[in-house]
Amino acid sequence: MMIKSFTDILAAMGYVINTERENFSLKFIMELLGTGVLIITVFSYCREIHKKLELRKENEQLTRENAQLMRENEQCTKENEQLKREIERKKAQFKSAWREIPLYADWRKEEFETVNLTLDAATAHPALFLSEEGRRVTWQEPSQELPSCSQRFVSLPCVLGQLHVSSGRYFWEVEVQNAHSWDLGVCRNNVARNGRVTMSPQNGFWAIRLYEGEYWCLTSPETSLTLKEKPCSVGVFLDYEAGDVSFYNMTDGSHIFTFSKQTFYGVLRPLFRLWSSDSGPLIIVQMQENTMRL
Template identity: 70%
Template sequence: MCFKENTTKYHIIIAIFGIIILILLGLFIYKYYCKKNDNKNEDHLEENGFQQEIARRKAQYKAAWRKAQLYPDWRKEEFQAVNVTLDEDTAHPSLLLSENRRRVTWQESHQDLSSSTQRFDSLPCVLGQQHISSGRSFWEVKVKDAPTWDLGICLNNVKRKGKVTLSPQHGFWAIRFYNREYWALTSPETCLTVREIPHSVGIFLDYEDGDVSFYNMTDGSHIFSFTKNTFSGALRPLLRLWSSAPGTLTICPMGEENGGAINITEQEK
Protein backbone atom coordinates (compact mmCIF):
# COMPACT_ATOMS: atom_id res chain seq x y z
CA MET A 1 0.00 0.00 0.00
CA CYS A 2 2.77 2.35 0.96
CA PHE A 3 4.57 1.47 -2.26
CA LYS A 4 1.49 2.32 -4.35
CA GLU A 5 1.10 5.68 -2.58
CA ASN A 6 4.74 6.56 -3.24
CA THR A 7 4.36 5.58 -6.88
CA THR A 8 1.27 7.75 -7.21
CA LYS A 9 3.05 10.73 -5.61
CA TYR A 10 6.00 10.17 -7.91
CA HIS A 11 3.74 10.20 -10.97
CA ILE A 12 2.04 13.37 -9.75
CA ILE A 13 5.40 15.09 -9.25
CA ILE A 14 6.55 14.00 -12.70
CA ALA A 15 3.32 15.29 -14.21
CA ILE A 16 3.68 18.63 -12.41
CA PHE A 17 7.28 19.00 -13.60
CA GLY A 18 6.18 18.11 -17.11
CA ILE A 19 3.48 20.76 -17.00
CA ILE A 20 5.96 23.32 -15.67
CA ILE A 21 8.46 22.47 -18.41
CA LEU A 22 5.75 22.77 -21.07
CA ILE A 23 4.69 26.14 -19.64
CA LEU A 24 8.30 27.38 -19.59
CA LEU A 25 8.86 26.09 -23.11
CA GLY A 26 5.70 27.83 -24.27
CA LEU A 27 6.82 31.08 -22.64
CA PHE A 28 10.22 30.76 -24.27
CA ILE A 29 8.69 30.20 -27.71
CA TYR A 30 6.24 33.07 -27.17
CA LYS A 31 9.02 35.47 -26.16
CA TYR A 32 11.17 34.31 -29.08
CA TYR A 33 8.47 35.08 -31.62
CA CYS A 34 7.56 38.32 -29.88
CA LYS A 35 11.19 39.41 -30.07
CA LYS A 36 11.39 38.33 -33.71
CA ASN A 37 8.30 40.37 -34.54
CA ASP A 38 9.69 43.33 -32.61
CA ASN A 39 12.91 43.10 -34.63
CA LYS A 40 10.90 42.99 -37.84
CA ASN A 41 8.94 46.03 -36.74
CA GLU A 42 12.15 47.84 -35.81
CA ASP A 43 13.70 46.96 -39.17
CA HIS A 44 10.54 48.16 -40.91
CA LEU A 45 10.58 51.40 -38.94
CA GLU A 46 14.28 51.89 -39.67
CA GLU A 47 13.67 51.28 -43.37
CA ASN A 48 10.74 53.70 -43.34
CA GLY A 49 12.86 56.21 -41.47
CA PHE A 50 15.67 55.81 -43.99
CA GLN A 51 13.31 56.27 -46.93
CA GLN A 52 11.75 59.30 -45.25
CA GLU A 53 15.22 60.76 -44.68
CA ILE A 54 16.12 60.22 -48.34
CA ALA A 55 12.84 61.84 -49.38
CA ARG A 56 13.51 64.77 -47.04
CA ARG A 57 17.01 65.32 -48.41
CA LYS A 58 15.78 65.05 -51.97
CA ALA A 59 13.06 67.62 -51.25
CA GLN A 60 15.66 69.96 -49.75
CA TYR A 61 17.88 69.37 -52.76
CA LYS A 62 15.10 70.16 -55.21
CA ALA A 63 14.35 73.37 -53.30
CA ALA A 64 17.92 74.61 -53.79
CA TRP A 65 19.53 72.29 -56.33
CA ARG A 66 21.84 74.96 -57.73
CA LYS A 67 23.73 75.05 -54.44
CA ALA A 68 24.02 71.28 -54.18
CA GLN A 69 27.20 69.51 -55.21
CA LEU A 70 25.97 65.99 -54.47
CA TYR A 71 23.78 63.34 -56.06
CA PRO A 72 24.28 63.72 -59.84
CA ASP A 73 21.40 61.30 -60.44
CA TRP A 74 19.07 63.78 -58.74
CA ARG A 75 20.69 66.67 -60.60
CA LYS A 76 19.81 64.94 -63.88
CA GLU A 77 16.14 65.49 -63.07
CA GLU A 78 16.70 69.25 -63.44
CA PHE A 79 18.77 69.01 -66.65
CA GLN A 80 18.08 67.86 -70.19
CA ALA A 81 20.25 65.07 -71.55
CA VAL A 82 21.90 66.00 -74.85
CA ASN A 83 23.07 63.54 -77.50
CA VAL A 84 26.46 65.04 -78.27
CA THR A 85 28.21 64.20 -81.54
CA LEU A 86 31.62 65.43 -82.64
CA ASP A 87 32.24 67.96 -85.39
CA GLU A 88 34.85 66.59 -87.81
CA ASP A 89 35.49 70.07 -89.22
CA THR A 90 36.92 71.15 -85.85
CA ALA A 91 39.04 68.04 -85.15
CA HIS A 92 42.83 68.34 -85.03
CA PRO A 93 44.42 66.31 -87.89
CA SER A 94 45.79 63.74 -85.41
CA LEU A 95 42.35 62.96 -84.02
CA LEU A 96 40.41 60.12 -85.60
CA LEU A 97 36.63 60.17 -85.19
CA SER A 98 34.44 57.07 -85.27
CA GLU A 99 31.76 56.69 -87.92
CA ASN A 100 29.02 57.64 -85.46
CA ARG A 101 31.10 60.65 -84.29
CA ARG A 102 30.88 59.66 -80.64
CA ARG A 103 34.45 58.41 -80.19
CA VAL A 104 37.75 60.20 -80.72
CA THR A 105 41.18 58.51 -80.78
CA TRP A 106 44.68 59.93 -81.03
CA GLN A 107 46.82 58.68 -83.91
CA GLU A 108 50.46 59.55 -84.60
CA SER A 109 50.12 60.35 -88.29
CA HIS A 110 48.19 63.39 -89.45
CA GLN A 111 45.18 62.84 -91.65
CA ASP A 112 44.94 64.60 -94.99
CA LEU A 113 41.95 66.72 -94.11
CA SER A 114 40.37 69.63 -95.89
CA SER A 115 41.47 73.05 -94.76
CA SER A 116 38.99 74.59 -92.35
CA THR A 117 39.03 77.81 -90.39
CA GLN A 118 37.18 75.93 -87.65
CA ARG A 119 39.86 73.26 -87.19
CA PHE A 120 42.31 73.20 -84.26
CA ASP A 121 45.82 73.04 -85.69
CA SER A 122 48.01 73.07 -82.56
CA LEU A 123 46.06 71.58 -79.65
CA PRO A 124 44.55 68.11 -80.34
CA CYS A 125 40.99 69.23 -79.61
CA VAL A 126 37.59 68.55 -81.13
CA LEU A 127 34.25 70.24 -80.47
CA GLY A 128 30.76 68.86 -80.30
CA GLN A 129 28.41 69.77 -83.12
CA GLN A 130 25.90 71.08 -80.59
CA HIS A 131 25.58 74.83 -80.01
CA ILE A 132 24.00 75.51 -76.61
CA SER A 133 22.77 79.00 -75.81
CA SER A 134 20.07 78.44 -73.19
CA GLY A 135 18.68 76.04 -70.62
CA ARG A 136 20.22 73.28 -68.53
CA SER A 137 22.02 70.51 -70.38
CA PHE A 138 24.18 67.54 -69.46
CA TRP A 139 26.15 64.79 -71.18
CA GLU A 140 28.64 62.13 -70.15
CA VAL A 141 32.04 61.14 -71.53
CA LYS A 142 33.75 57.80 -70.95
CA VAL A 143 37.36 58.54 -69.97
CA LYS A 144 38.73 55.21 -68.72
CA ASP A 145 40.45 54.48 -72.06
CA ALA A 146 42.43 57.73 -72.06
CA PRO A 147 45.45 58.17 -69.74
CA THR A 148 45.29 61.96 -70.22
CA TRP A 149 42.44 64.23 -71.28
CA ASP A 150 40.71 67.61 -71.08
CA LEU A 151 36.92 67.91 -70.95
CA GLY A 152 34.55 70.84 -70.79
CA ILE A 153 32.89 73.52 -72.88
CA CYS A 154 33.99 76.55 -74.85
CA LEU A 155 32.55 79.49 -76.70
CA ASN A 156 31.92 78.89 -80.36
CA ASN A 157 34.26 81.72 -81.37
CA VAL A 158 37.38 80.64 -79.41
CA LYS A 159 40.81 80.82 -80.98
CA ARG A 160 41.75 77.55 -82.72
CA LYS A 161 44.96 78.36 -84.58
CA GLY A 162 48.43 78.72 -83.13
CA LYS A 163 48.93 79.01 -79.39
CA VAL A 164 45.66 78.39 -77.53
CA THR A 165 45.23 78.74 -73.76
CA LEU A 166 42.42 76.77 -72.13
CA SER A 167 41.03 79.07 -69.45
CA PRO A 168 37.78 80.96 -68.75
CA GLN A 169 39.50 84.20 -69.76
CA HIS A 170 39.93 82.73 -73.25
CA GLY A 171 36.46 81.19 -73.47
CA PHE A 172 37.21 77.67 -72.15
CA TRP A 173 35.77 76.02 -69.02
CA ALA A 174 37.41 72.63 -68.60
CA ILE A 175 39.07 70.13 -66.28
CA ARG A 176 42.19 68.05 -66.97
CA PHE A 177 43.59 64.66 -66.04
CA TYR A 178 47.34 64.61 -66.59
CA ASN A 179 50.20 62.69 -64.97
CA ARG A 180 47.70 61.06 -62.57
CA GLU A 181 46.52 64.43 -61.27
CA TYR A 182 43.26 66.29 -61.78
CA TRP A 183 43.17 70.01 -62.50
CA ALA A 184 40.57 72.68 -63.04
CA LEU A 185 41.78 74.91 -65.87
CA THR A 186 41.30 78.12 -63.96
CA SER A 187 43.89 80.90 -64.01
CA PRO A 188 46.10 79.79 -62.32
CA GLU A 189 45.17 76.11 -62.51
CA THR A 190 43.55 74.48 -59.45
CA CYS A 191 44.67 71.03 -58.29
CA LEU A 192 41.68 68.82 -57.48
CA THR A 193 41.14 65.92 -55.09
CA VAL A 194 39.22 63.01 -56.59
CA ARG A 195 38.14 60.17 -54.26
CA GLU A 196 37.85 57.49 -56.94
CA ILE A 197 39.24 57.38 -60.47
CA PRO A 198 36.28 58.10 -62.77
CA HIS A 199 35.39 55.81 -65.64
CA SER A 200 33.09 58.51 -66.98
CA VAL A 201 32.61 62.21 -66.29
CA GLY A 202 29.32 64.10 -66.37
CA ILE A 203 29.26 67.71 -67.59
CA PHE A 204 26.30 69.79 -66.35
CA LEU A 205 25.76 73.20 -67.94
CA ASP A 206 23.27 75.77 -66.64
CA TYR A 207 23.53 78.53 -69.22
CA GLU A 208 21.39 81.18 -67.50
CA ASP A 209 22.95 80.56 -64.09
CA GLY A 210 26.47 80.65 -65.53
CA ASP A 211 27.39 77.31 -63.96
CA VAL A 212 29.48 74.46 -65.40
CA SER A 213 29.81 71.46 -63.07
CA PHE A 214 31.73 68.22 -63.44
CA TYR A 215 30.81 64.97 -61.70
CA ASN A 216 32.51 61.61 -61.30
CA MET A 217 29.76 59.33 -62.61
CA THR A 218 31.54 56.26 -61.19
CA ASP A 219 30.97 57.12 -57.52
CA GLY A 220 28.59 60.08 -57.90
CA SER A 221 30.98 62.62 -56.37
CA HIS A 222 31.36 66.26 -57.36
CA ILE A 223 34.66 67.15 -59.03
CA PHE A 224 34.54 70.90 -59.70
CA SER A 225 32.25 73.78 -60.66
CA PHE A 226 32.87 77.00 -62.56
CA THR A 227 30.28 79.37 -61.12
CA LYS A 228 28.97 82.91 -61.61
CA ASN A 229 29.97 83.09 -65.26
CA THR A 230 28.25 85.31 -67.79
CA PHE A 231 28.14 83.55 -71.12
CA SER A 232 27.91 85.58 -74.32
CA GLY A 233 27.14 83.40 -77.29
CA ALA A 234 26.76 79.71 -78.01
CA LEU A 235 28.74 77.10 -76.06
CA ARG A 236 30.02 73.80 -77.42
CA PRO A 237 31.26 70.56 -75.82
CA LEU A 238 35.07 70.28 -75.83
CA LEU A 239 37.28 67.16 -75.79
CA ARG A 240 41.07 67.02 -75.90
CA LEU A 241 43.61 64.18 -76.06
CA TRP A 242 47.37 64.36 -75.54
CA SER A 243 50.12 63.18 -77.87
CA SER A 244 52.30 62.21 -74.87
CA ALA A 245 49.80 59.52 -73.81
CA PRO A 246 47.41 58.66 -76.65
CA GLY A 247 44.03 57.17 -75.86
CA THR A 248 40.33 57.26 -76.65
CA LEU A 249 37.40 59.32 -75.36
CA THR A 250 33.83 58.14 -75.95
CA ILE A 251 30.64 60.15 -75.58
CA CYS A 252 28.03 58.09 -73.75
CA PRO A 253 24.66 57.71 -75.51
CA MET A 254 21.87 59.46 -73.62
CA GLY A 255 18.61 57.54 -73.85
CA GLU A 256 15.42 56.64 -71.98
CA GLU A 257 17.18 56.11 -68.65
CA ASN A 258 18.02 59.83 -68.69
CA GLY A 259 14.45 60.91 -69.30
CA GLY A 260 14.89 61.03 -73.06
CA ALA A 261 17.65 62.96 -74.78
CA ILE A 262 17.38 65.86 -77.19
CA ASN A 263 19.38 66.39 -80.34
CA ILE A 264 20.67 69.93 -80.70
CA THR A 265 21.90 70.67 -84.20
CA GLU A 266 24.47 73.16 -85.43
CA GLN A 267 21.72 75.47 -86.61
CA GLU A 268 20.28 75.85 -83.10
CA LYS A 269 22.62 78.64 -82.08
Protein backbone atom coordinates in the same frame (compact mmCIF):
# COMPACT_ATOMS: atom_id res chain seq x y z
CA MET B 1 30.02 0.73 7.48
CA MET B 2 31.35 3.30 9.94
CA ILE B 3 34.86 1.92 9.75
CA LYS B 4 34.75 1.72 5.97
CA SER B 5 33.67 5.34 5.65
CA PHE B 6 36.47 6.51 7.93
CA THR B 7 38.90 4.43 5.93
CA ASP B 8 37.82 6.21 2.78
CA ILE B 9 38.22 9.55 4.57
CA LEU B 10 41.71 8.67 5.74
CA ALA B 11 42.64 7.44 2.28
CA ALA B 12 41.41 10.71 0.80
CA MET B 13 43.65 12.58 3.23
CA GLY B 14 46.72 10.59 2.25
CA TYR B 15 46.59 7.67 4.68
CA VAL B 16 47.34 4.48 2.78
CA ILE B 17 45.30 1.66 4.30
CA ASN B 18 45.15 -1.91 3.04
CA THR B 19 41.60 -2.88 4.01
CA GLU B 20 42.26 -6.57 3.36
CA ARG B 21 45.06 -6.86 5.86
CA GLU B 22 44.42 -3.98 8.25
CA ASN B 23 42.90 -4.97 11.55
CA PHE B 24 41.04 -1.72 11.79
CA SER B 25 39.32 -1.45 15.17
CA LEU B 26 36.90 0.83 16.85
CA LYS B 27 39.49 1.39 19.51
CA PHE B 28 41.85 2.90 16.96
CA ILE B 29 39.08 5.19 15.72
CA MET B 30 38.31 6.30 19.25
CA GLU B 31 41.96 7.09 19.78
CA LEU B 32 41.90 9.23 16.67
CA LEU B 33 38.80 10.97 17.96
CA GLY B 34 40.49 11.53 21.26
CA THR B 35 43.43 13.19 19.63
CA GLY B 36 41.20 15.26 17.33
CA VAL B 37 42.91 13.92 14.21
CA LEU B 38 39.76 12.40 12.75
CA ILE B 39 37.73 15.53 13.39
CA ILE B 40 40.36 17.63 11.65
CA THR B 41 40.46 15.11 8.79
CA VAL B 42 36.71 15.16 8.31
CA PHE B 43 36.63 18.96 8.50
CA SER B 44 39.42 19.28 5.91
CA TYR B 45 37.70 16.83 3.64
CA CYS B 46 34.39 18.65 3.89
CA ARG B 47 36.11 21.93 3.18
CA GLU B 48 37.68 20.46 0.05
CA ILE B 49 34.28 19.16 -1.06
CA HIS B 50 32.81 22.60 -0.47
CA LYS B 51 35.53 24.20 -2.58
CA LYS B 52 34.90 21.73 -5.39
CA LEU B 53 31.19 22.44 -5.28
CA GLU B 54 31.84 26.18 -5.41
CA LEU B 55 34.19 25.73 -8.36
CA ARG B 56 31.61 23.60 -10.11
CA LYS B 57 28.99 26.31 -9.58
CA GLU B 58 31.38 28.95 -10.90
CA ASN B 59 32.18 26.84 -13.98
CA GLU B 60 28.50 26.29 -14.64
CA GLN B 61 27.90 30.03 -14.30
CA LEU B 62 30.76 30.78 -16.68
CA THR B 63 29.37 28.23 -19.13
CA ARG B 64 25.97 29.91 -19.02
CA GLU B 65 27.54 33.35 -19.44
CA ASN B 66 29.64 32.14 -22.40
CA ALA B 67 26.53 30.67 -24.02
CA GLN B 68 24.74 33.99 -23.50
CA LEU B 69 27.68 35.90 -25.01
CA MET B 70 27.68 33.58 -28.00
CA ARG B 71 23.96 34.18 -28.52
CA GLU B 72 24.49 37.94 -28.22
CA ASN B 73 27.42 37.76 -30.67
CA GLU B 74 25.28 35.87 -33.17
CA GLN B 75 22.57 38.49 -32.75
CA CYS B 76 25.10 41.30 -33.32
CA THR B 77 26.37 39.53 -36.44
CA LYS B 78 22.84 39.26 -37.79
CA GLU B 79 22.18 42.92 -37.01
CA ASN B 80 25.45 43.96 -38.70
CA GLU B 81 24.54 41.99 -41.82
CA GLN B 82 21.10 43.57 -41.81
CA LEU B 83 22.66 47.01 -41.40
CA LYS B 84 25.03 46.38 -44.31
CA ARG B 85 22.11 45.33 -46.52
CA GLU B 86 20.21 48.44 -45.46
CA ILE B 87 23.21 50.66 -46.28
CA GLU B 88 23.55 49.06 -49.71
CA ARG B 89 19.84 49.51 -50.29
CA LYS B 90 20.05 53.18 -49.31
CA LYS B 91 23.05 53.68 -51.59
CA ALA B 92 21.15 52.10 -54.47
CA GLN B 93 18.17 54.34 -53.74
CA PHE B 94 20.45 57.37 -53.64
CA LYS B 95 22.00 56.49 -56.99
CA SER B 96 18.65 55.86 -58.65
CA ALA B 97 17.21 59.09 -57.24
CA TRP B 98 20.32 61.19 -57.77
CA ARG B 99 19.17 62.27 -61.21
CA GLU B 100 15.75 63.31 -59.95
CA ILE B 101 16.96 65.91 -57.45
CA PRO B 102 18.60 69.26 -58.23
CA LEU B 103 22.36 69.38 -57.85
CA TYR B 104 22.14 72.76 -56.16
CA ALA B 105 19.45 74.11 -53.85
CA ASP B 106 18.77 77.16 -56.00
CA TRP B 107 18.02 74.97 -59.04
CA ARG B 108 15.09 73.28 -57.33
CA LYS B 109 12.52 71.90 -59.82
CA GLU B 110 14.24 72.88 -63.07
CA GLU B 111 15.76 70.05 -65.06
CA PHE B 112 18.65 69.62 -67.45
CA GLU B 113 18.09 68.50 -70.97
CA THR B 114 20.08 65.37 -71.62
CA VAL B 115 21.51 65.30 -75.14
CA ASN B 116 22.86 62.47 -77.25
CA LEU B 117 25.96 64.32 -78.28
CA THR B 118 28.10 63.65 -81.36
CA LEU B 119 31.44 65.12 -82.42
CA ASP B 120 31.89 67.72 -85.14
CA ALA B 121 34.45 66.37 -87.63
CA ALA B 122 34.94 69.84 -89.16
CA THR B 123 36.52 71.04 -85.90
CA ALA B 124 38.78 68.01 -85.24
CA HIS B 125 42.56 68.47 -85.06
CA PRO B 126 44.31 66.38 -87.77
CA ALA B 127 45.78 64.06 -85.12
CA LEU B 128 42.34 63.14 -83.82
CA PHE B 129 40.40 60.29 -85.36
CA LEU B 130 36.61 60.15 -84.93
CA SER B 131 34.56 56.96 -85.05
CA GLU B 132 31.95 56.55 -87.75
CA GLU B 133 29.05 57.30 -85.40
CA GLY B 134 30.89 60.37 -84.08
CA ARG B 135 30.94 59.37 -80.41
CA ARG B 136 34.55 58.23 -79.97
CA VAL B 137 37.79 60.18 -80.42
CA THR B 138 41.29 58.70 -80.46
CA TRP B 139 44.78 59.94 -81.31
CA GLN B 140 46.06 58.79 -84.69
CA GLU B 141 49.61 58.89 -86.02
CA PRO B 142 50.58 59.98 -88.54
CA SER B 143 48.12 62.87 -88.63
CA GLN B 144 45.41 62.84 -91.25
CA GLU B 145 45.49 65.07 -94.28
CA LEU B 146 42.29 67.04 -93.85
CA PRO B 147 40.87 69.92 -95.87
CA SER B 148 41.54 73.39 -94.55
CA CYS B 149 38.67 74.74 -92.50
CA SER B 150 38.31 77.85 -90.35
CA GLN B 151 36.57 75.75 -87.69
CA ARG B 152 39.38 73.17 -87.40
CA PHE B 153 41.77 73.21 -84.42
CA VAL B 154 45.37 73.39 -85.60
CA SER B 155 47.51 74.12 -82.54
CA LEU B 156 45.41 72.40 -79.85
CA PRO B 157 44.48 68.71 -80.38
CA CYS B 158 40.79 69.39 -79.73
CA VAL B 159 37.41 68.60 -81.21
CA LEU B 160 34.03 70.14 -80.43
CA GLY B 161 30.61 68.60 -80.01
CA GLN B 162 27.81 69.30 -82.46
CA LEU B 163 25.74 70.96 -79.72
CA HIS B 164 25.43 74.76 -79.92
CA VAL B 165 24.20 76.33 -76.67
CA SER B 166 23.08 79.92 -76.26
CA SER B 167 20.46 79.34 -73.53
CA GLY B 168 19.07 76.61 -71.28
CA ARG B 169 20.55 73.77 -69.30
CA TYR B 170 22.23 70.71 -70.80
CA PHE B 171 23.89 67.54 -69.60
CA TRP B 172 26.15 65.00 -71.31
CA GLU B 173 28.39 62.21 -70.11
CA VAL B 174 31.81 61.09 -71.34
CA GLU B 175 33.49 57.75 -70.66
CA VAL B 176 37.11 58.29 -69.58
CA GLN B 177 37.90 54.88 -68.08
CA ASN B 178 40.62 54.01 -70.62
CA ALA B 179 41.77 57.57 -71.27
CA HIS B 180 44.97 58.73 -69.55
CA SER B 181 45.44 62.38 -70.60
CA TRP B 182 42.48 64.54 -71.55
CA ASP B 183 40.60 67.82 -71.21
CA LEU B 184 36.80 68.02 -70.97
CA GLY B 185 34.45 70.98 -70.73
CA VAL B 186 32.94 73.71 -72.85
CA CYS B 187 34.27 76.63 -74.84
CA ARG B 188 33.00 79.55 -76.86
CA ASN B 189 32.41 78.73 -80.49
CA ASN B 190 34.78 81.52 -81.54
CA VAL B 191 37.87 80.49 -79.50
CA ALA B 192 41.24 80.67 -81.26
CA ARG B 193 42.05 77.50 -83.23
CA ASN B 194 45.57 78.42 -84.27
CA GLY B 195 48.66 79.85 -82.62
CA ARG B 196 49.59 79.76 -78.96
CA VAL B 197 46.39 79.38 -76.93
CA THR B 198 46.03 79.13 -73.15
CA MET B 199 42.93 77.27 -72.08
CA SER B 200 41.30 79.42 -69.38
CA PRO B 201 37.94 81.15 -68.75
CA GLN B 202 39.50 84.45 -69.86
CA ASN B 203 40.11 82.88 -73.28
CA GLY B 204 36.71 81.22 -73.49
CA PHE B 205 37.50 77.75 -72.07
CA TRP B 206 35.88 76.11 -69.01
CA ALA B 207 37.39 72.67 -68.59
CA ILE B 208 39.03 70.12 -66.30
CA ARG B 209 42.13 68.10 -67.10
CA LEU B 210 43.77 64.76 -66.36
CA TYR B 211 47.49 64.88 -67.09
CA GLU B 212 50.20 62.49 -65.84
CA GLY B 213 47.85 61.07 -63.22
CA GLU B 214 46.86 64.46 -61.76
CA TYR B 215 43.54 66.24 -62.06
CA TRP B 216 43.35 69.99 -62.66
CA CYS B 217 40.74 72.65 -63.19
CA LEU B 218 41.75 75.07 -65.94
CA THR B 219 41.24 78.23 -63.94
CA SER B 220 43.82 81.00 -64.11
CA PRO B 221 46.09 79.89 -62.53
CA GLU B 222 45.18 76.20 -62.69
CA THR B 223 43.63 74.58 -59.61
CA SER B 224 44.75 71.15 -58.42
CA LEU B 225 41.87 68.73 -57.79
CA THR B 226 41.73 65.81 -55.35
CA LEU B 227 39.23 63.13 -56.31
CA LYS B 228 38.01 60.49 -53.85
CA GLU B 229 37.67 57.95 -56.63
CA LYS B 230 39.02 57.81 -60.17
CA PRO B 231 36.07 58.42 -62.51
CA CYS B 232 35.10 55.92 -65.17
CA SER B 233 32.93 58.61 -66.70
CA VAL B 234 32.48 62.35 -66.20
CA GLY B 235 29.20 64.23 -66.35
CA VAL B 236 29.16 67.82 -67.65
CA PHE B 237 26.30 70.09 -66.53
CA LEU B 238 25.95 73.42 -68.33
CA ASP B 239 23.58 76.14 -67.07
CA TYR B 240 23.91 78.98 -69.54
CA GLU B 241 21.75 81.58 -67.76
CA ALA B 242 23.35 80.97 -64.34
CA GLY B 243 26.86 81.00 -65.82
CA ASP B 244 27.66 77.58 -64.30
CA VAL B 245 29.61 74.62 -65.66
CA SER B 246 29.74 71.67 -63.26
CA PHE B 247 31.66 68.40 -63.48
CA TYR B 248 30.64 65.25 -61.65
CA ASN B 249 32.27 61.87 -61.17
CA MET B 250 29.52 59.62 -62.50
CA THR B 251 31.16 56.57 -60.90
CA ASP B 252 30.24 57.59 -57.35
CA GLY B 253 28.10 60.69 -57.96
CA SER B 254 30.63 63.00 -56.33
CA HIS B 255 31.19 66.62 -57.30
CA ILE B 256 34.49 67.42 -59.04
CA PHE B 257 34.40 71.17 -59.72
CA THR B 258 32.08 74.02 -60.69
CA PHE B 259 32.81 77.20 -62.61
CA SER B 260 30.12 79.39 -61.09
CA LYS B 261 28.66 82.76 -62.05
CA GLN B 262 30.70 83.02 -65.24
CA THR B 263 29.92 85.55 -67.95
CA PHE B 264 28.68 83.61 -70.96
CA TYR B 265 27.97 85.26 -74.29
CA GLY B 266 27.61 83.92 -77.78
CA VAL B 267 27.46 80.17 -78.46
CA LEU B 268 29.06 77.56 -76.18
CA ARG B 269 30.04 74.09 -77.36
CA PRO B 270 31.25 70.85 -75.72
CA LEU B 271 35.06 70.54 -75.76
CA PHE B 272 37.26 67.40 -75.95
CA ARG B 273 41.04 67.20 -75.98
CA LEU B 274 43.63 64.41 -76.10
CA TRP B 275 47.31 64.95 -75.42
CA SER B 276 49.20 62.23 -77.27
CA SER B 277 48.98 58.83 -78.92
CA ASP B 278 48.95 57.09 -75.52
CA SER B 279 46.14 59.26 -74.16
CA GLY B 280 43.49 56.61 -74.82
CA PRO B 281 39.96 57.22 -76.17
CA LEU B 282 37.19 59.53 -75.03
CA ILE B 283 33.72 58.10 -75.63
CA ILE B 284 30.45 60.00 -75.43
CA VAL B 285 27.87 57.94 -73.51
CA GLN B 286 24.64 57.46 -75.43
CA MET B 287 21.54 57.95 -73.26
CA GLN B 288 17.85 58.39 -73.64
CA GLU B 289 16.93 62.03 -73.85
CA ASN B 290 15.87 63.73 -70.61
CA THR B 291 17.28 60.81 -68.61
CA MET B 292 20.49 61.19 -66.63
CA ARG B 293 22.04 57.90 -65.59
CA LEU B 294 24.57 57.16 -62.83
